[in-house]
Amino acid sequence: MNTDFLRDLNPAQLSAVKAVEGPELVLAGAGSGKTKVLTYRVAYLVSIGVPVHNILCLTFTNKAASEMKTRTEKLLGMEEHGDGRRFGSWIGTFHSLFGKILRMEADKLGYTPNYSIYDEEDSLKLIKQILRERNLSEEVFAPAGIRWQISRSKNNLVLPSQLEQSAKSRLDQVTAEVYAAYEERLKKSNSMDFDDLLIKPIVLFNRDRASLEKYQNKFRFILVDEYQDTNRAQYMLLKLLAEIHRNLCVVGDDAQSIYSWRGADLQNILDFQSDYPDAKVVRLEQNYRSTGKILKAANSVIVHNQRKLDKELWTENHEGDRLSVMECESDRDEGYKIVQRIRDESIKDKLQLKDFVVLFRTNSQSRSLEEAFNRGGIPYIIVGGVAFYKRKEIKDLLAYLKLIVNPQDDASFLRIVNFPARGIGDVTIDYVRSFASKEQKPLLAIVERVDEIVEIQPRQKNQLKQFARLVNKYNKLKDELSVGELSRSLTDELGLIRSLKDENTVESQNRMENIQEFLGGIAEFQTENPEGTLQDFLAEVSLVADVDRWDTKRNSVTLMTIHAAKGLEFPVVFVSGLEEGLFPLGSKEQDELEEERRLFYVAITRAQKKVYLSYARQRFRFGKLSYQAPSRFLAEIESDLLDQEHATRLSQQRTIWETTSTFDSLRPSLEGIGTMAQEVPRPRDVEKDRTAAPHIRIGTIVEHQFFGEGKVIEMSGKGDNERVVVLFGANQKKQLMVRYANLRIVR
DNA sequence: TCAGCCGCATTTTTT
DNA sequence: ATGCGGCTGA
Numbered sequence: 001m002n003t004d005f006l007r008d009l010n011p012a013q014l015s016a017v018k019a020v021e022g023p024e025l026v027l028a029g030a031g032s033g034k035t036k037v038l039t040y041r042v043a044y045l046v047s048i049g050v051p052v053h054n055i056l057c058l059t060f061t062n063k064a065a066s067e068m069k070t071r072t073e074k075l076l077g078m079e080e081h082g083d084g085r086r087f088g089s090w091i092g093t094f095h096s097l098f099g100k101i102l103r104m105e106a107d108k109l110g111y112t113p114n115y116s117i118y119d120e121e122d123s124l125k126l127i128k129q130i131l132r133e134r135n136l137s138e139e140v141f142a143p144a145g146i147r148w149q150i151s152r153s154k155n156n157l158v159l160p161s162q163l164e165q166s167a168k169s170r171l172d173q174v175t176a177e178v179y180a181a182y183e184e185r186l187k188k189s190n191s192m193d194f195d196d197l198l199i200k201p202i203v204l205f206n207r208d209r210a211s212l213e214k215y216q217n218k219f220r221f222i223l224v225d226e227y228q229d230t231n232r233a234q235y236m237l238l239k240l241l242a243e244i245h246r247n248l249c250v251v252g253d254d255a256q257s258i259y260s261w262r263g264a265d266l267q268n269i270l271d272f273q274s275d276y277p278d279a280k281v282v283r284l285e286q287n288y289r290s291t292g293k294i295l296k297a298a299n300s301v302i303v304h305n306q307r308k309l310d311k312e313l314w315t316e317n318h319e320g321d322r323l324s325v326m327e328c329e330s331d332r333d334e335g336y337k338i339v340q341r342i343r344d345e346s347i348k349d350k351l352q353l354k355d356f357v358v359l360f361r362t363n364s365q366s367r368s369l370e371e372a373f374n375r376g377g378i379p380y381i382i383v384g385g386v387a388f389y390k391r392k393e394i395k396d397l398l399a400y401l402k403l404i405v406n407p408q409d410d411a412s413f414l415r416i417v418n419f420p421a422r423g424i425g426d427v428t429i430d431y432v433r434s435f436a437s438k439e440q441k442p443l444l445a446i447v448e449r450v451d452e453i454v455e456i457q458p459r460q461k462n463q464l465k466q467f468a469r470l471v472n473k474y475n476k477l478k479d480e481l482s483v484g485e486l487s488r489s490l491t492d493e494l495g496l497i498r499s500l501k502d503e504n505t506v507e508s509q510n511r512m513e514n515i516q517e518f519l520g521g522i523a524e525f526q527t528e529n530p531e532g533t534l535q536d537f538l539a540e541v542s543l544v545a546d547v548d549r550w551d552t553k554r555n556s557v558t559l560m561t562i563h564a565a566k567g568l569e570f571p572v573v574f575v576s577g578l579e580e581g582l583f584p585l586g587s588k589e590q591d592e593l594e595e596e597r598r599l600f601y602v603a604i605t606r607a608q609k610k611v612y613l614s615y616a617r618q619r620f621r622f623g624k625l626s627y628q629a630p631s632r633f634l635a636e637i638e639s640d641l642l643d644q645e646h647a648t649r650l651s652q653q654r655t656i657w658e659t660t661s662t663f664d665s666l667r668p669s670l671e672g673i674g675t676m677a678q679e680v681p682r683p684r685d686v687e688k689d690r691t692a693a694p695h696i697r698i699g700t701i702v703e704h705q706f707f708g709e710g711k712v713i714e715m716s717g718k719g720d721n722e723r724v725v726v727l728f729g730a731n732q733k734k735q736l737m738v739r740y741a742n743l744r745i746v747r
Numbered sequence: 748t749c750a751g752c753c754g755c756a757t758t759t760t761t762t
Numbered sequence: 763a764t765g766c767g768g769c770t771g772a
Contacts, residue, residue: 060761060762061761061762062762093762094762095762096762120761194761194762195762197762198762258760259760259761259762261759261760261761262760262761262762361759361760362758362759362760363758363759363760364757364758364759365758367758384760384761391763392763392764392765418749421749421750423748423749423750424749425748425749425750426748426749427748427749428748428749457748459748460748460749507763543762544762561759561760561761562760563759563760563761564760564761585759585760586759599760621758748772749771749772750770750771750772751769751770751771751772752768752769752770752771753767753768753769753770754766754767754768755765755766755767755768756764756765756766757763757764757765757766
């Protein structure tokens with residue numbers, strides 16, 4: 001087969017691609033063509049005759065996986081088949097590919113292929129339940145903390161019994177106990193959590209030699225993206241699978257390791273050479289993405305870290321502009337300045353809005369930024385935040401589908417047994433639950449025998465039976481109907497759309513649209529996977545991240561966390577909130593600080609042409625105003641690479657702010673009080689202010705930036721939660737949060 | 748026994 | 763925005 005495509009590679013890239021046999025470590029700096037090496041390597045393997053199904057290529061996000069698939073196919077001159085499975089490659093995320101293997105080998109672990117995947121919310125609820133059953137207080141034994149501990153234990157391959165042995169405190173003991181119960185319950189529900197998708201294959205491979213050998217022989221060539229982010233379990237999996245053929249090629253950048261909080265172990269990449277002494281090491285140090293100054297800035301930051309491998313990026317690109325530092329009065333001012341700057345730049349440099357990204361350390365920072373974009377009338381997309389698949393209405397519908405596929409799924413059962421409302425409350429459910437745990441049966445199975453529970457009222461019994469009938473009906477139908485038909489018929493039968501329509505509020509409208517979008521998504525899945533079953537669909541949606549849904553085609557500014565931005569690039573990057581305590585966030589422990597620094601490195605290296613770094617002198621955090629010094633990271637950048645924007649414009653801008661906002665002027669008075677705005681006696685000058693909320697009452701005519709004039713017809717909530725329903729025009733009703741909506745009182 | 752309403756707290760990063 | 767606890771009325 002033709003290997004002409006290799007001519008696109010530089011010498012280092014080429015040697016990385018062609019070293020096909022044996023272990024290989026590719027240290028690929030930011031923007032050095034990491035994905036290119038991986039895709040060319042897969043294409044090269046195929047072109048020299050390696051069957052596609054013998055190649056395993058692992059990534060962390062679906063987005064990365066699908067990009068790799070597309071690019072590989074292009075290199076090989078393959079048409080997209082449109083059947084979703086493409087050319088049968090094993091390119092995918094760790095979680096989805098091992099989830100697939102688990103489905104094929106489920107019986108060997110006492111599972112069935114239709115197992116459910118519990119997300120964090122499901123796990124947390126289960127843990128709370130276990131605590132409640134044991135009369136353990138949630139105040140003393142924080143469920144979230146226990147969940148975190150369990151997850152960490154799993155990732156480190158620590159069993160409940162081992163955790164118990166090493167327990168030092170009562171909390172440790174309880175954690176070990178809950179961990180054991182949690183595992184038991186998951187198994188009984190034929191369910192796995194995210195961690196299990198990596199742990200269970202290890203269990204399988206250790207227990208069943210034949211399975212291990214089967215996959216060792218199948219995956220003769222293994223490629224791993226973002227190796228610096230692998231955890232202990234992933235490391236073990238790779239070690240096991242590569243044992244025979246040893247054709248393990250890992251690509252990564254220790255400087256971009258930003259997931260240690262999730263169990264990723266930087267030591268994996270640092271130790272690769274000692275794990276595989278015969279490993280070929282290739283360094284990709286030429287950067288094709290950024291300007292010289294951006295790269296120098298990034299380098300000057302990362303040298304402050306101790307734990308790192310030797311490597312320095314260089315580029316032939318233009319030197320470019322200096323990085324600009326923007327000092328801002330407040331978080332609000334920061335948003336304003338960023339919006340102004342985007343407006344200026346997009347006109348001046350003929351850039352499109354989608355060329356800009358605003359990055360931040362924590363999701364909570366997005367609120368003040370969003371506000372600024374709304375005021376400035378600049379379209380934006382937020383990646384992250386409340387993810388689509390985490391929305392209540394979507395999760396409810398998904399729970400039905402999950403229970404239909406896996407009748408043992410207790411978490412889904414509990415979620416929907418009384419949704420839509422069937423008059424089944426906590427008391428009834430508790431009876432069902434205790435009977436189920438006595439009988440060691442799934443909840444849905446118990447419902448069929450509800451007559452045996454004397455305490456439950458006839459009305460409730462009836463409702464429960466009807467619920468079970470409904471689920472069972474669709475369980476039988478699932479093989480006859482397509483995924484799309486089934487979901488549509490189910491939503492109809494549940495009357496979801498109808499009842500939301502009747503509710504006729506802005507919220508219900510949104511929910512309805514979300515459900516429609518979800519159904520549309522199912523239809524899309526169906527087109528791409530004509531043979532796809534409901535089980536396949538669930539496997540897919542359970543493992544999507546929000547970044548995966550990020551649509552590059554829309555012409556809007558992107559707002560996202562730095563974590564979400566890894567692997568992406570943008571012409572202009574704003575890094576916001578560069579303040580001590582926020583970025584770097586949290587404690588001063590050396591390892592954690594180094595991770596924050598790597599995060600900053602990732603942020604800067606997303607940029608192709610221009611970087612803006614902003615910080616606010618004061619910022620609202622945890623309901624309080626706080627003052628923070630500029631981030632130490634700013635000082636770590638070589639000063640001649642920086643362009644300190646002067647505060648001259650600042651004073652002018654401040655006056656603009658004060659005429660349009662009460663919020664900022666209220667803030668100083670809040671300091672030290674530690675209360676929310678509404679509890680502070682209102683200063684007299686605010687009385688006159690046009691955004692002052694207390695003046696609004698039913699019947700007030702207000703003006704909104706986008707919707708124009710409208711009449712307040714409903715009010716609810718108090719203080720920060722105060723909401724109004726405003727009727728704009730003839731029939732456009734909007735529910736708005738007074739705090740955010742910035743309504744101007746007309747009369 | 749349940750539904751609905753209110754007020755309150757919550758926000759580090761996510762497959 | 764969401765979930766939870768507390769309260770009330772049916």
